[in-house]
Amino acid sequence: MNTLLWVVLPYAALTVFAVGHAWRWRVDQFGWTTRTTQLLEHRWLRWGSPLFHLGVFAAIAGHALGLLVPKSWTEVIGVSEGLYHAVSVGAGTAAAVMLVVGLGLLLARRFVNGRVRRTTTPTDKLLFAVLTVVIALGVTATVGENLIGAGYDYRETISVWFRGLFRLQPDPVLMADVPLVFQLHALSAFALFAIWPFTRLVHVWSAPIAYLWRPYVVYRRRATPGRPR
Amino acid sequence: MRVMAQVAMVMNLDKCIGCHTCSVTCKQTWTNREGTEYVWFNNVETKPGIGYPKRYEDQERWRGGWVLDRRGKLKLRGGGRVRRLLSLFANPDLPSLDDYYEPITYDYDTLLNAPASEHTPVIRPKSALTGEDTAITWGANWEDDLGGAAEHAPGDPNLAAMTEKVKFEYERTFMFHLPRICEHCLNPACVSACPSGAMYKREEDGIVLVDQDRCRGWRMCVSACPYKKVYANHVTGKAEKCTFCFPRIEAGQPTVCAETCVGRLRYIGLVLYDADAVTAAVSVPDPADLLEAQRAVFLDPHDPAVAAAALEDGVPADWLEAARRSPVHKLISEYRIALPLHPEYRTAPMVWYIPPLSPVLDAVSTSEGDANDPDDVFHAIRDLRIPIEYLASLFTAGDTEVVAGVLMKLASMRGYMRARTVDGTVADDLLAATGMSAAQMEAMYRLLAIAKYDERYVIPAAHREDAAALAAQGAGCSLDVEGGPGMGGEDFHVLPTDNRIRLPLHVADAKEARR
Numbered sequence: 172m173n174t175l176l177w178v179v180l181p182y183a184a185l186t187v188f189a190v191g192h193a194w195r196w197r198v199d200q201f202g203w204t205t206r207t208t209q210l211l212e213h214r215w216l217r218w219g220s221p222l223f224h225l226g227v228f229a230a231i232a233g234h235a236l237g238l239l240v241p242k243s244w245t246e247v248i249g250v251s252e253g254l255y256h257a258v259s260v261g262a263g264t265a266a267a268v269m270l271v272v273g274l275g276l277l278l279a280r281r282f283v284n285g286r287v288r289r290t291t292t293p294t295d296k297l298l299f300a301v302l303t304v305v306i307a308l309g310v311t312a313t314v315g316e317n318l319i320g321a322g323y324d325y326r327e328t329i330s331v332w333f334r335g336l337f338r339l340q341p342d343p344v345l346m347a348d349v350p351l352v353f354q355l356h357a358l359s360a361f362a363l364f365a366i367w368p369f370t371r372l373v374h375v376w377s378a379p380i381a382y383l384w385r386p387y388v389v390y391r392r393r394a395t396p397g398r399p400r
Numbered sequence: 401m402r403v404m405a406q407v408a409m410v411m412n413l414d415k416c417i418g419c420h421t422c423s424v425t426c427k428q429t430w431t432n433r434e435g436t437e438y439v440w441f442n443n444v445e446t447k448p449g450i451g452y453p454k455r456y457e458d459q460e461r462w463r464g465g466w467v468l469d470r471r472g473k474l475k476l477r478g479g480g481r482v483r484r485l486l487s488l489f490a491n492p493d494l495p496s497l498d499d500y501y502e503p504i505t506y507d508y509d510t511l512l513n514a515p516a517s518e519h520t521p522v523i524r525p526k527s528a529l530t531g532e533d534t535a536i537t538w539g540a541n542w543e544d545d546l547g548g549a550a551e552h553a554p555g556d557p558n559l560a561a562m563t564e565k566v567k568f569e570y571e572r573t574f575m576f577h578l579p580r581i582c583e584h585c586l587n588p589a590c591v592s593a594c595p596s597g598a599m600y601k602r603e604e605d606g607i608v609l610v611d612q613d614r615c616r617g618w619r620m621c622v623s624a625c626p627y628k629k630v631y632a633n634h635v636t637g638k639a640e641k642c643t644f645c646f647p648r649i650e651a652g653q654p655t656v657c658a659e660t661c662v663g664r665l666r667y668i669g670l671v672l673y674d675a676d677a678v679t680a681a682v683s684v685p686d687p688a689d690l691l692e693a694q695r696a697v698f699l700d701p702h703d704p705a706v707a708a709a710a711l712e713d714g715v716p717a718d719w720l721e722a723a724r725r726s727p728v729h730k731l732i733s734e735y736r737i738a739l740p741l742h743p744e745y746r747t748a749p750m751v752w753y754i755p756p757l758s759p760v761l762d763a764v765s766t767s768e769g770d771a772n773d774p775d776d777v778f779h780a781i782r783d784l785r786i787p788i789e790y791l792a793s794l795f796t797a798g799d800t801e802v803v804a805g806v807l808m809k810l811a812s813m814r815g816y817m818r819a820r821t822v823d824g825t826v827a828d829d830l831l832a833a834t835g836m837s838a839a840q841m842e843a844m845y846r847l848l849a850i851a852k853y854d855e856r857y858v859i860p861a862a863h864r865e866d867a868a869a870l871a872a873q874g875a876g877c878s879l880d881v882e883g884g885p886g887m888g889g890e891d892f893h894v895l896p897t898d899n900r901i902r903l904p905l906h907v908a909d910a911k912e913a914r915r
Contacts, residue, residue: 211496
């Protein structure tokens with residue numbers, strides 16, 4: 172059971188993630204977009220969207236720090252467990268507030284505003300449901316367990332297991348006694364990875380960083396069939 | 401010097417009767433699809449009026465086009481590259497759908513299925529977006545013929561700079577129609593603001609297009625365009641805009657709006673310009689100098705040095721010949737009676753306008769002058785501030801001298817031709833006043849008044865090397881690719897690709913799949 176949950180499922184999700192993206196990129200450039208609805212509703216989006224996105228960036232940075240950087244490294248540079256805990260819970264709680272408020276606003280406009288509601292596809296609904304579950308569990312873990320509760324040092328177990336996935340040596344036993352909310356958060360995150368390539372989330376990979384240095388006006392020759400672009 | 405060719409348009413506003421045929425045929429051709437209900441690549445506005453979308457000319461609010469920064473360098477009014485990326489999550493300058501209008505349809509089923517009854521059944525307007533009952537409160541031509549002008553037209557941003565207050569009372573005001581399409585600018589703000597690099601200006605003919613496969617829906621083009629002629633398709637999540645009917649242009653045919661224009665007021669032809677000079681021309685400090693700077697970017701196709709450079713830079717010989725016969729080149733550079741719309745936006749627009757003389761003639765008639773007497777008209781042009789200042793704020797960044805000069809020329813032409821045809825005399829004083837020869841004056845009159853189809857539209861077909869490939873697309877409409885925007889198709893691919901599969905990943909397809 173442990174092997175199924177913490178080895179087979181993660182690898183299955185990551186495979187779908189990788190293959191799905193390759194497939195979508197090849198066949199569906201036309202559908203590859205943010206699907207912005209700002210035209211239809213802008214008052215709620217004006218606050219919800221930046222809060223949500225910045226909260227996500229903070230959360231991603233926190234996860235990178237907590238999951239990818241081994242505990243021994245931070246100890247080498249003199250960061251004590253107490254200090255690490257304070258920083259991660261503090262920043263994590265701030266990110267959690269931004270995420271909850273941002274996602275709350277974005278979800279509310281999906282329900283309240285008729286125009287936005289009508290453009291919401293079944294895929295969007297699935298994405299919003301999974302995102303909500305992932306974030307709710309993550310917030311519960313950060314705020315519930317680590318801020319209010321006794322605290323749980325996930326760097327001894329979850330982080331080691333997670334890094335093992337990428338070294339192709341995942342140890343499912345590490346995850347066996349992890350608190351349930353962390354387990355569910357991890358599993359729902361892999362569900363998110365699995366649906367990612369089939370949703371509007373693909374716009375993440377199109378973050379237009381190259382805009383910072385490309386020339387302003389783009390010229391192109393007329394596309395002629397049979398001539399390479 | 402780098403010579404490039406641009407397909408450009410001139411519209412003679414005196415001839416526009418505001419019939420909206422251009423708008424309707426354009427809409428039928430390009431935007432009668434889900435997601436573009438509110439989109440008019442071509443629309444006809446009544447001026448004075450706030451336009452479509454509402455008050456789009458108020459750049460303090462919408463922050464479109466370019467400005468000079470403190471060091472005199474050109475930058476997007478909406479902010480530089482970093483600011484653009486920071487506003488990806490919520491673009492503060494994006495108009496909302498209500499600034500355009502809520503598209504509607506009617507509940508026709510109620511009408512068709514109503515049982516026999518004493519009273520005629522009534523149908524309600526329904527929002528095309530939500531399907532719910534809605535009130536029709538605005539539209540793309542809501543202000544037609546000054547409808548509601550007393551209430552709305554004072555909001556026209558062009559009136560702000562005028563010294564005299566325009567009265568919107570019956571028979572005490574003036575009006576004219578302003579048909580608008582994408583300007584296909586030499587220095588396009590939309591292209592420059594596109595974070596994905598999906599928008600581009602075609603090297604061969606300067607047409608500005610959106611690559612539907614590369615657009616990621618960041619919607620920066622919509623706010624960067626000061627003319628608000630790039631639109632967001634709310635179904636596909638991608639930007640769309642006037643294509644200058646490129647499939648027709650490639651075949652040597654005029655755009656649909658020009659082809660169907662009842663007043664025959666549109667002219668299409670090539671202009672040659674020096675691509676290396678554009679940035680400097682749109683960066684001159686004083687907005688009043690922009691018109692002359694932009695004119696100076698155009699090259700004379702009759703100049704042997706220009707012709708040699710053009711051939712060197714890859715402009716085909718037949719295109720060079722078309723540039724020599726171009727009515728647009730004549731109206732802009734030779735007769736100098738066509739003016740750009742809002743040169744102060746610094747985008748170097750490529751749809752120019754011959755300003756209307758009719759508001760002045762109307763004023764002459766109302767003040768009991770003789771609209772056929774050039775002297776009365778000249779006096780009016782010199783003395784009347786209202787229409788002249790208004791036209792100047794549209795076409796010359798406020799320089800009334802230039803507008804007055806163009807109107808004088810048009811009035812002189814009327815006077816000259818009237819003397820010649822009615823009295824059989826040659827009005828040398830009018831020729832002297834305009835500095836034109838009799839032959840030039842008559843050629844200008846012919847171009848403005850009676851030019852035939854092939855004089856109004858001098859469009860070289862796509863070049864021969866490409867002709868075989870274009871023909872290989874099939875004899876039919878080049879838009880009829882799989883999933884193309886031909887009638888009924890819901891997506892729109894500017895550049896057809898081969899291995900496309902339709903996926904149920906966006907609304908249109910999802911709805912289709914459910915059916």
